[in-house]
Amino acid sequence: MKKLLIENVKIITMEGEDIIIPKGYIYIEDNKIVKIKEGVYEGERDGLEVIDGNGCVALPGFINCHTHVPMTLLRGYGEGLPLMRWLNEKIWPFEARLTEEDIYNGALLGIIEMIKSGTTSFIDMYFREDAIAKACKMANIRGFLGSPIIGDMWERQMDETLRLFDEYKEDELVKIFIAPHSPYTCSFETLEKVGEIARNYKLPVHIHIAETKDEVNIIREKYSKTPAEVCKDAGLYDENKVIAAHCVQLNDDDIMMIKDYDFTVVYNPQSNMKLASGAAPIVKMMENGINVALGTDGASSNNNLNMIDEMKSASLLQKLTYSDATALSAYDTLKLATVNAAKAVGMEDKLGKIKEGYLADIILIDFNKPHLTPPTDIYSNIVYSANGSEIKTVIINGKTVLKDYKILFTNEEEAILKANQSFIKVIERLK
Ligand SMILES: [Zn+2]
Structure with a gap:
């Protein structure tokens, strides 16, 4: 059995805003958190990774x-266009020229970036x-993966989803989701079929x-409904x-409708701001449960x-949208990235908290940094002052994947080189 001890550490449990252990330890066996306690670890130290x-x-x-994740290869590519033109003229032609090797290289690059900024x-x-x-x-990271179901090839894509589901159904880290791209790129019949297979x-x-x-207008013209209504009427929920x-453009009726279902809204503030899509009514959604x-x-x-960067934008955009400095507090923002996210993937009893019996997915933020000093309000320091560069150690499923800022599972420089080579090759293929 593998045993791991993190000691002399301040612990944010995410079990409640006031539930912080000022100095204590986390004891892990294999992939599970066995003990969390204030004070000094006094147990056996033989065979213990400390x-x-x-x-x-x-x-x-x-x-x-x-x-x-492989869209790291398209970072900075086709800047400055509105969403539909950006997709049609830049993104989709580039993607059509990606090989499986390119996708692996882009994914690994993205995974390294995510782990180094605290994503597990x-x-x-x-x-x-x-x-x-x-x-x-x-990389030993948890992936909830879904092949997009889009356009006319949906039957083949659905088969691909089921093939992957079969391959990974016993896997500890990889889980397969079903991923219809959107109500404007899938037919009504496809959405119906996806709903049925998902059930x-x-x-x-x-x-x-x-x-x-634009999406709302396209859907209104075709169905005289909102995008959220079309998905509901297809039985997807x-x-x-x-x-x-x-869910940027949900109206009040949509919000009242989705609250009756097992529905998670994923807020992507930076993408929504960059593509000028708008500000999702997150405060209103949360008020409605x-x-x-x-x-x-x-x-x-x-x-x-970078989820730390994203949390800051998430909170600030809601404050600005609602003209309310109290909207989406630092602690509530942190919940979006941990507790609420665990609920989204159906693992609220295993992930999203540092709790005995939970899976050991833990990050250590190094507070010995000028921009995190003084630690007056720890949540505000993490959400508004941190930038991701303070993530010192990352443990996923009980295994250390980043230690003292260093990626342990692969050669980071080589991964960067390979991703750059993939980008150059795709540009060549586009000529
Ligand atoms: Zn997306």
């Missing part, structure tokens, strides 16, 4: 609830999820809904767990996969 957490704050790892799980939607799954296994196989549904006003990215989690979206519309 991490000194002095000066650090332990926090549950972040769960990035919406991304397209992510929900992904991209082609060739098998390559992304391999990168997850290599039959108990697959969570990961989708984009109501990202832009019935008995299914739904993880809906964006809707589960809200946080995502970065792909690196092409963000342009990074």
